Amino acid sequence: MTPPGAALRVCLRLRREAFHLDVDLHLPGRGxxxxxxxxxxxxxxxxxxxxGLEPGAEGFLQVGxxxxxxxxxxxxxxxxxxxxxxxxxxxxxxxxVRANLDYGVRRVPPGRRRxxxxxxxxxxxxxxxxxxxxxxxxxxxRQRVAIARALAVGPRLLLLDEPLAALDLARKREILPYxxxxxxxxxxxxxxVSHAPDEVARLADHMVLLQAGRETAxxxxxxxxxxxxxxxxxxxxxxxxxxGRVAGHDDRFELTYVDFAGGRFTVARNDMASGHxxxxxxxxxDVSLTLERQRGTSILNIFPARVEQLVPEGRAKMMVRLSVQxxxxxxxLTRKSADALALxxxxxxxxxxxxxxVL
Amino acid sequence: xxxxxxLTALRITLxxxxxxxxxxxxxxxxxxxWLARSRWRWRFLVExxxxxxxxxxxxxxxxxxxxxxxxxxxxxxxxEALGGRPLAFTFxxxxxxxxxxxxxxxxxxLQGAFAAIGRRPLEVAATLGAxxxxxxxxxxxxxxxxxxxxxxxxxxxxxxxxxxxxxxxGGNIPxxxxxxxxxxxxxxxxxxxxxxxxxxxxxxxxxxxxxxxxYGFNRRAAKxxx
Numbered sequence: 001m002t003p004p005g006a007a008l009r010v011c012l013r014l015r016r017e018a019f020h021l022d023v024d025l026h027l028p029g030r031g032x033x034x035x036x037x038x039x040x041x042x043x044x045x046x047x048x049x050x051x052g053l054e055p056g057a058e059g060f061l062q063v064g065x066x067x068x069x070x071x072x073x074x075x076x077x078x079x080x081x082x083x084x085x086x087x088x089x090x091x092x093x094x095x096x097v098r099a100n101l102d103y104g105v106r107r108v109p110p111g112r113r114r115x116x117x118x119x120x121x122x123x124x125x126x127x128x129x130x131x132x133x134x135x136x137x138x139x140x141x142r143q144r145v146a147i148a149r150a151l152a153v154g155p156r157l158l159l160l161d162e163p164l165a166a167l168d169l170a171r172k173r174e175i176l177p178y179x180x181x182x183x184x185x186x187x188x189x190x191x192x193v194s195h196a197p198d199e200v201a202r203l204a205d206h207m208v209l210l211q212a213g214r215e216t217a218x219x220x221x222x223x224x225x226x227x228x229x230x231x232x233x234x235x236x237x238x239x240x241x242x243x244g245r246v247a248g249h250d251d252r253f254e255l256t257y258v259d260f261a262g263g264r265f266t267v268a269r270n271d272m273a274s275g276h277x278x279x280x281x282x283x284x285x286d287v288s289l290t291l292e293r294q295r296g297t298s299i300l301n302i303f304p305a306r307v308e309q310l311v312p313e314g315r316a317k318m319m320v321r322l323s324v325q326x327x328x329x330x331x332x333l334t335r336k337s338a339d340a341l342a343l344x345x346x347x348x349x350x351x352x353x354x355x356x357x358v359l
Numbered sequence: 360x361x362x363x364x365x366l367t368a369l370r371i372t373l374x375x376x377x378x379x380x381x382x383x384x385x386x387x388x389x390x391x392x393w394l395a396r397s398r399w400r401w402r403f404l405v406e407x408x409x410x411x412x413x414x415x416x417x418x419x420x421x422x423x424x425x426x427x428x429x430x431x432x433x434x435x436x437x438x439e440a441l442g443g444r445p446l447a448f449t450f451x452x453x454x455x456x457x458x459x460x461x462x463x464x465x466x467x468x469l470q471g472a473f474a475a476i477g478r479r480p481l482e483v484a485a486t487l488g489a490x491x492x493x494x495x496x497x498x499x500x501x502x503x504x505x506x507x508x509x510x511x512x513x514x515x516x517x518x519x520x521x522x523x524x525x526x527x528x529g530g531n532i533p534x535x536x537x538x539x540x541x542x543x544x545x546x547x548x549x550x551x552x553x554x555x556x557x558x559x560x561x562x563x564x565x566x567x568x569x570x571x572x573x574y575g576f577n578r579r580a581a582k583x584x585x
Contacts, residue, residue, distance in 0.1 A: 051486055052485075053482050053485070053486075076485070076490075077482070077485040077486055078484075078485045078486075078487075078488050078489055078490050078491075078493075078494075079488075080486075082486055083486070084482075084483070084486035086479065086482075086483065090479045090480060090482075090483045092480060092483070092484075092498060092502075093502065094498075094501040094502055094504075103484070103487055103489075103497075104487035104488055107487060107488030107489055107493075108488060109488070149487070150486070150487075153487060153488060
């Protein structure tokens with residue numbers, strides 16, 4: 001027997017003329033699971049099937065202790081405690097912001113856990129917009145209202161379908177902090193559809209890779225981003241994701257220390273309190289390798305590491321997966337350098353990290 | 360100056376148009392909703408049938424209605440057998456004829472308005488806990504408001520302007536089935552041009568004002584939406 005709120009089992013099949021969706025996923029009952037894959041791989045269709053918007057879907061769908069789909073029989077969408085945020089903010093144009101938020105709240109069945117509307121309004125920072133009409137809002141504001149509206153019904157599962165895809169870079173930057181605070185505050189699982197690796201790196205804990213309607217791999221996001229057998233760990237954007245905590249600040253040089261399982265990073269000062277969890281993104285192209293610890297170098301972040309795996313990248317380059325006391329790191333270097341250092345699995349090296357992004 | 364007979368014709372015309380429009384909205388709304396959402400492969404057949412009054416001469420529609428509703432026709436005969444009287448040459452017959460003849464003018468704008476909403480707002484409403492009927496009344500109908508206005512005005516105005524069907528099925532009985540358009544015809548035949556002018560001018564003005572309202576409103580609605 002699964003304890004309430006424990007896990008998500010998504011075993012769904014859907015036949016379409018063009019493609020078949022056929023997945024069997026076990027997702028964590030907390031945190032953000034990203035569905036990742038190219039356009040047309042079935043991410044959105046899967047999300048819609050979970051919400052009950054695809055009548056042809058069949059299989060088994062369990063959310064905590066509730067079964068939403070068994071065989072061909074599924075609960076209709078309005079009887080699933082789900083929050084759904086569509087790609088383009090779909091606010092009701094005939095209702096103002098306040099009435100848009102109330103629409104779902106008024107229909108919450110008695111007995112379901114309620115989220116005080118005030119709290120979601122504060123979480124998304126839309127208190128000053130309540131009297132406005134959808135056409136008076138910017139794209140980012142509309143999407144924030146849509147997220148608040150979905151949360152206000154007290155869902156057991158939040159589904160986000162590329163909520164940032166329709167927005168320009170500035171609007172994305174405006175919304176991302178709100179999504180991050182959701183990630184920290186929500187006790188319900190979130191399924192997040194995306195094809196942008198940087199969003200996934202910032203927001204997701206767990207990741208499912210979809211290809212042509214099937215799951216090709218899944219696991220914790222830090223692991224998935226550094227698996228050399230997956231496309232994520234290849235190419236220009238490849239890099240490792242490191243979970244750490246703020247250990248303290250250096251007032252003299254305006255720096256912040258971040259401790260992680262493999263050591264301590266020194267980064268430019270931020271205003272987070274000690275103990276605050278942070279995510280660091282270390283791009284593969286910013287990591288170089290040496291056989292001995294360099295002295296007289298300007299690089300602050302140097303870690304002893306062990307080579308785990310090497311894979312050629314194109315003709316001239318190699319992608320190297322390293323382990324810094326169990327924490328994976330990627331390094332992109334030329335085949336010539338790999339040869340000169342005689343890199344092979346098991347070899348001990350020093351990883352020099354030229355730059356780190358705090359997410 | 361308008362005289363009593365003309366005022367009676369005006370009253371009958373307005374009653375007929377109002378009743379017809381009401382019935383058409385009640386029948387046409389579910390029909391248009393179904394047409395806008397259905398994926399049934401033979402849907403186009405239904406659409407073609409509904410559009411028939413747009414292309415047929417009104418006298419053809421009126422002729423068949425007369426055959427059907429008269430005492431020898433299937434519907435009229437049935438009514439007579441049940442102790443009623445046939446619908447031909449009654450106000451009830453006018454209503455039936457007008458409903459059929461004005462059907463496309465109500466169904467088509469509604470169908471267009473429902474189709475323009477798309478699935479998304481309804482799916483959003485579903486995920487927010489609204490049942491299908493709830494979604495229809497709280498999302499589809501308010502969003503299709505411009506379509507309802509157009510349908511109402513076109514249905515009403517088209518019924519007011521009807522001639523051939525009314526003449527065939529209703530005859531020209533003053534005080535019961537004589538409507539304005541037929542009264543005009545009578546006046547012209549009798550060379551009473553002044554009275555024909557009065558009615559024609561009033562109808563022209565009324566129709567223009569109605570259309571002005573619709574187009575003005577829909578233009579504003581379109582502006583708000585974009």
